[in-house]
Amino acid sequence: MNDTLEAFAAECHKILKLDSGASGIEAVREKLEPLLLDKKFIATYLGEDNDSARKIIYEDAELGFCILAHVFKGYNEAPPHDHGPSWAIYGQAAGKTEMTEYDEIGSHSDGQIGLAKPVKSYTLEPGMAVAYQVGDLHSPKRDGETRLIRMEGQNLEGIKRDKYQRA
Template identity: 25%
Template sequence: MEAPEISDDGFEILRPFVEAARALWRQELDDEQRWRKIAELMPLLLDSDPLRDKARSWPAPAADRARAQNLLFYEDPDYHFVINGLIKNGDEITPIHDHAHTWTVYGVLSGHERVVRFKRRDDAAQSDRATLDPIDDYVVAPGYVDLVPPGLLHAEYAGGERTVAIIVRSERVGDFPQTMVDPATRAVTHAPGPAQLRWRL
């Protein structure tokens, strides 16, 4: 199957990536193999001058919002992967969280942020407080690509400037619970992921 015929000038910015990604679903690959290859395709988005130009006008969610928010640029009608935008204001911090059962590739389009990954040492099925060990701690810049497998706990700490990321997910989030860990108390809750705001490029 070819990429969907969408009459939208904005979609043309995404088309090279979408066509290459759809081709990977036609190959006999396991999830990890496929998502490593998706990560390799991210320069098709992150190196796009037209996409960077459009990103300047993307809205950051209100600081007092009840939940996180993603812009939803594309949802594949056959393979269900989505392309999101995530905008953070300077010095914004995410909770420690996972993406439940989904695969995620996260690419930085502009700005800088710190990413910390965690390993959970307690029995998640038995405890309402998480015992966490940091396993990675690094600063990312434009062009950086991160592959986040299902269930991996992590947090993002934006730098002093606005940060824009392009996210490719194995499916649309927001309608099923994800694990959230309070960074101060380590209390564990489960809540829907980011609200999805459809956005025409």
């Protein structure tokens, strides 16, 4: 782990230990933004030699939050989703992500597909990070390669999440 990541992870740990709610997550988002423009940090974790779609670069042993590096190739549009029991922060390091946020229409029961109405769209450019609280519905779309640092409140590998479709 390089010094910048170690210092950032320690800072996030300090913030989230005191406040794991919306304002703590927002404080972490603010700390992530300058890192997205840190050439040495990005070369280390999102450099040309990295083409991994998902790599956990830090997992906090006590609090469980994760820092992930992603290299996404080609066009893709994800369906609306939340992150189950977790919050998520998307940090753009290279390329552009068009993000849409949604409100659920009505509610859905277990195993049913929820209906999501788009309410807001914006573009994430390098140096920008956005936080989604638990349950916030969003969908990223890209036209070409993107490189992101993302954070999640816990490692979501293997955790079942509800499905939604765009209304």
